[in-house]
Amino acid sequence: xxxxxxxxxxxxxxxxxxxxxxxxxxxxxxxxxxxxxxxxxxxxxxxxxxxxxxxxxxxxxxxxxxxxxxxxxxxxxxxxxxxxxxxxxxxxxxxxxxxxxxxxxxxxxxxxxxxxxxxxxxxxxxxxxxxxxxxxxxxxxxxxxxxxxxxxxxxxxxxxxxxxxxxxxxxxxxxxxxxxxxxxxxxxxxxxxxxxxxxxxxxxxxxxxxxxxxxxxxxxxxxxxxxxxxxxxxxxxxxxxxxxxxxxxxxxxxxxxxxxxxxxxxxxxxxxxxxxxxxxxxxxxxxxxxxxxxxxxxxxxxxxxxxxxxxxxxxxxxxxxxxxxxxxxxxxxxxxxxxxxxxxxxxxxxxxxxxxxxxxxxxxxxxxxxxxxxxxxxxxxxxxxxxxxxxxxxxxxxxxxxxxxxxxxxxxxxxxxxxxxxxxxxxxxxxxxxxx
Numbered sequence: 001x002x003x004x005x006x007x008x009x010x011x012x013x014x015x016x017x018x019x020x021x022x023x024x025x026x027x028x029x030x031x032x033x034x035x036x037x038x039x040x041x042x043x044x045x046x047x048x049x050x051x052x053x054x055x056x057x058x059x060x061x062x063x064x065x066x067x068x069x070x071x072x073x074x075x076x077x078x079x080x081x082x083x084x085x086x087x088x089x090x091x092x093x094x095x096x097x098x099x100x101x102x103x104x105x106x107x108x109x110x111x112x113x114x115x116x117x118x119x120x121x122x123x124x125x126x127x128x129x130x131x132x133x134x135x136x137x138x139x140x141x142x143x144x145x146x147x148x149x150x151x152x153x154x155x156x157x158x159x160x161x162x163x164x165x166x167x168x169x170x171x172x173x174x175x176x177x178x179x180x181x182x183x184x185x186x187x188x189x190x191x192x193x194x195x196x197x198x199x200x201x202x203x204x205x206x207x208x209x210x211x212x213x214x215x216x217x218x219x220x221x222x223x224x225x226x227x228x229x230x231x232x233x234x235x236x237x238x239x240x241x242x243x244x245x246x247x248x249x250x251x252x253x254x255x256x257x258x259x260x261x262x263x264x265x266x267x268x269x270x271x272x273x274x275x276x277x278x279x280x281x282x283x284x285x286x287x288x289x290x291x292x293x294x295x296x297x298x299x300x301x302x303x304x305x306x307x308x309x310x311x312x313x314x315x316x317x318x319x320x321x322x323x324x325x326x327x328x329x330x331x332x333x334x335x336x337x338x339x340x341x342x343x344x345x346x347x348x349x350x351x352x353x354x355x356x357x358x359x360x361x362x363x364x365x366x367x368x369x370x371x372x373x374x375x376x377x378x379x380x381x382x383x384x385x386x387x388x389x390x391x392x393x394x395x396x397x398x399x400x401x402x403x404x405x406x407x408x409x410x411x412x413x414x415x416x417x418x419x420x421x422x423x424x425x426x427x428x429x430x431x432x433x434x435x436x
Contacts, residue, residue: 006104006137008095014042015107015127016091020263021045021082022126023386023407024275028078030122031062038126045082046089051075066122080409088404094264102140102253103131103237112141116150116282119308123278125261131237133254143227143257145180150230151349152182152284152305154277154298155189155291160323163291164192166315170290171196173342175228176204179349182284184276185231185249185258187242189290189298194229198251201228227256232283234276235268236260259283267405269389270377274300281305286348288313288339292326295375299326306334311348313339376425383408387416388425388435396432 006012015038022029032041035058044051056075063073071077098104106113106128117124132140151174155163171181171193181197183190231252233241237260240246252258261279262272277297281287281304289312292298302312314336317324330336339345377385390406391397399417403410417433420426427436 006106006110006141008092011038011109012095012105012107013091014038016094016105016263017046017089018042019105019125019127019129019261020088020091020094020266021085023081024125024261024272025123025278026078026407027066027068027122028059028063028072028075029082029126030124031066032059032075032078033126034122035059035062045079046086048083048086051079077409080412081407084400084404084410085407097238097264098129098131099137101131101238102133102135102137103129103258104137105129106141112144114144114283115147116285117279120278120282124282125279127261129237129260129263131253131258140257143225143255145226145230148285148349149178149226150180150182150284151345152280152287152301153189153193153290154183154280154287154301155289156293156296156298156323156326157186157188157190158293158323159188159192159291160321162317162321163189163323167192167290168196170288170315170339170342170345172200174345175200177342177346180227180256181229182280183229183231184273184280185233185241185245185252187245189292190231191245191248193290194231194248194252197229198255201255229256230283231256231258232276232280233258233260233268234262234272236262236264236266238264241268269386271386271389273297277301278304281310282308284310286311286313286345288315288345288348289327289330289336290315291317291323292330293323294325294329296326299330302330302334302336306336312336313345313348315339379423380420380425383412384416384420384425387413388420391420391426391433391435393435396429396434398432402433 018038059075060073095104130140153167153171155167167189174181175197181193183193185194229252231249235241237258240249249258274297277300281301287302287305287310289298289302305312312334314327314330316327316331316338331338337348377388380388386406386408387402390402399410399413403413406413417426421428424436426433
């Protein structure tokens with residue numbers, strides 16, 4: 001049955017606003033949503049009023065139980081980082097703009113909300129923006145796969161021919177089996193997985209056209225018309241990122257869905273990419289890493305999946321290939337399972353992992369693996385990384401704007417800018433700031 005159109009109800013407007021006010025993965029905000037509800041939290045943030053002692057105490061108790069420190073659990077600290085974006089709230093316009101693009105926003109109260117996201121607890125997204133093709137949004141939403149029909153395939157952006165081939169073959173077999181492949185829309189493994197899923201779905205459709213044989217017998221009728229692939233993005237869905245994948249992402253939107261917890265117009269930052277990984281892990285009932293370097297973000301996705309109690313499969317590569325060093329690291333350091341082919345991956349989905357002979361560790365414990373090039377964010381704490389992400393690569397920005405972009409209180413921004421300047425990460429030009 002086709003879902004009903006999503007109405008711009010007050011609850012949907014509130015959730016859309018909160019998705020702009022709150023950074024992904026903000027545990028204190030998630031706990032506040034659980035304690036106060038979306039409407040009350042929205043009113044508290046946007047009213048500008050001082051939080052009562054009772055509200056602060058209620059949230060502090062929940063935050064302490066969740067392991068947050070004294071400052072991390074302070075509601076006043078949270079309000080100071082959420083309120084700088086209040087003047088950017090225009091949910092009705094956002095919903096109208098996404099509606100014209102074949103999209104909208106899902107809330108946890110909607111029937112189409114992916115139930116797997118509940119496993120994230122208070123770290124679940126406050127809302128989920130989506131973008132389909134040119135058809136009405138309810139048609140796009142009808143393509144969302146059912147429960148237990150998703151596999152996440154992830155890996156490095158810098159991919160070898162081996163990685164592309166492995167990713168494509170696994171994806172093709174999984175889609176033929178009626179599964180939806182979830183990935184991140186990036187270059188490399190992500191793009192290879194999306195392309196293979198779209199190509200396989202097109203082949204299936206051509207075979208099942210009137211007058212031809214049924215496409216794939218193992219693909220049940222309940223999966224007909226469902227998305228062969230989902231792309232989970234780190235920024236707003238009003239633009240395609242990376243730009244080099246625009247044509248691919250348009251195809252994913254047309255045949256599958258683009259998803260993001262970020263409101264339209266939000267830039268994809270490093271912090272948001274890392275937080276996006278937890279959504280990929282939660283949406284996939286199993287995560288498979290096909291090729292990953294030592295510092296690949298795919299390892300973040302794998303660790304999120306393991307934390308959620310999901311199965312993780314890893315495709316090994318040559319011990320001489322830096323492109324597979326991250327895969328070997330996962331096999332050596334985590335409970336991840338070795339994946340040789342689609343049968344192994346399907347076994348992880350069904351729980352029927354094929355019996356195999358004990359495998360020798362693919363990386364000798366004493367074999368040194370290079371840590372990879374040093375990154376600009378190395379050594380920065382969470383607040384400094386958020387602020388560094390907000391600093392423009394070209395040009396300059398005022399501290400007030402940086403406060404809104406980073407989601408940090410202005411006094412914190414001013415203090416951290418000085419520290420970033422001392423460490424050589426930021427430069428000050430007459431009170432305007434940019435990357436050094």
